[in-house]
Amino acid sequence: MNTIALAVPAAAPTPIKRFYNYLALSPAALILTVFFALPMGMMIGISFSKEEVGGFSLESYGRFFTDGLSLAGFCRTAAMSGLVAIAVTVLGYPVAYFLARSKSRWRALVFALALAPELAGVVLRTYGWLIILEDRGFINDVLLELGLISSPLPLSKNLFAVVVGLTHVVLPFGILSLTTSIQGIDESLERAAQMLGASRVSVIRHVIVPLSVPGIVSSLLLSFTMAASAYATPALLGGAGFKVLATMISEQVLFYIDWPFAAVMSNALLLLMLVISFIGVSFEARHRANRSGTGRGMS
Template sequence: MPDTATPNLAGAHAMAPRLPRRPFAGAAPWLLSAPALLLFCAMLLVPLLLTGLLSLHAFDGTRGVLPAMTAANYLEILGDSYYHEIFLRTAGMALAVTVLAVVFGVPETLILSRMRSPWRGLFLIVILGPLLISVVVRTLGWAILMGNNGLINETLQWLGLVDAPVKLVFTQTGVIIALTHVMMPFMVISVWASLQKLDPQVEQAGQAFGASPFTVFRRVILPQILPGILSGSIIVFALSASAFATPAILGGRRLKVVATAAYDEFLNTLNWPLGAAIAVLLLIANVIVIVGCNRLVERRFRQVFEA
């Protein structure tokens, strides 16, 4: 006799009502991200596109921007040693600021992560507090500190380390010092985010097996915080290369960088196409340097730690 207690699963499945297929189910992620995507295009991509188109226009000193399209602006920048010097100075300054931010920011974040409450929160506020103050205000503060009669020179002379005031304002050294202070919080934030994912038991296990503190840092801590260091370096380099306020105030008219050169073309000579071409080349150089260095450093560290 057939077992009437056993349910007929095939029949039940066939008689079950089928749910209607949603025609826009695959488009749901695009529809949800559409407002942010439109805002991104309107606030970033469209201005960049318009700047790129402006850089291809011709310019005449008497008639202004001409509708004719030309690559003369890019050829002028690429063929003039004056602009070569400006781009090299900007790259060297951004690289120096990035190296100093890594040298001082990584140990500072490691020390901060090992502090106990409430000191850790207090010092974190002290480090990140300058982000709440305008860059112009901080740069003016550094201009006062580094002046001939500023606190730095007076302290050096009082200690007998120098006989005459050290010139720091309107020099590249002064700009690098101030930019390092301005960019330091970005490095601390990036490394701090990586340190929060670090399991302290792994570090303690390395020490328990007899590894030295330097070996534990090199083999355990550094590989795990390396993404934060790379992210912070990219942010610091990009912001330093495109910085305007600090080089303009502390560098003056003679110590030009790419941002101040573009500013002068826009507002002083009114050569908007040339200024736009300088800005586009700065963007392209930033992208090339950041992507290339990121891949090179990641490959080099991967080879070291795998060995």
């Protein structure tokens, strides 16, 4: 028996319907324009001005690219954010898989524990890690009492401490992003793979992980941007010697009153996050296109 499918073209939206669509978007567009686009435009304009004199100048940009401290802060911010993004995604994936697939009565408890860090403020959590990681903190005191070390380990005032603290802050967001992605994967695919003889590890590696790439990319991007823009945790756990763009911008505004140079640093931070976001979104789109092409080839 043959069937004929008729493709009915969708009706073009009428001017009135198009007007209502634009009207529905106008509040969000207005808020983004007033509270994001205009301030960003003003900041870009300030970055091209000259301190105390005014007028157009590239002096602040030249200073940023020739000053070793600024470039070091930029590279340190990128490295710190990348490590936090990887740590959040790797640590959050098993928890997200458990939350997405488990029917256990412990699921609610695990979900509550995963979100528990968000119940306390960032400064409170950061001070908690400072007490744990400092030279006379909990870890070093225990190791010294056990005789395993002769002097305190350098666990604070460095990159390690900042990455640990930011991972703790950002981890709940990564878990939620990954959980949503894994929940969207049909469980019958896992059962089919297991019926064909695949082990649990093989199912996760060859079925779950490839299909959850959008969630992985989302977790990486969310973690990277949140870590790159963080101020309190790097300032407290990193100490005075650990400079990232967020803390350097604060110093330029509050202590040196150099708004043009602070605006240049802000633009550099914004550009860093935009480039990383573009790379992540492009990778996800290319992965989705490859998967769609593979699916059409197999059909």
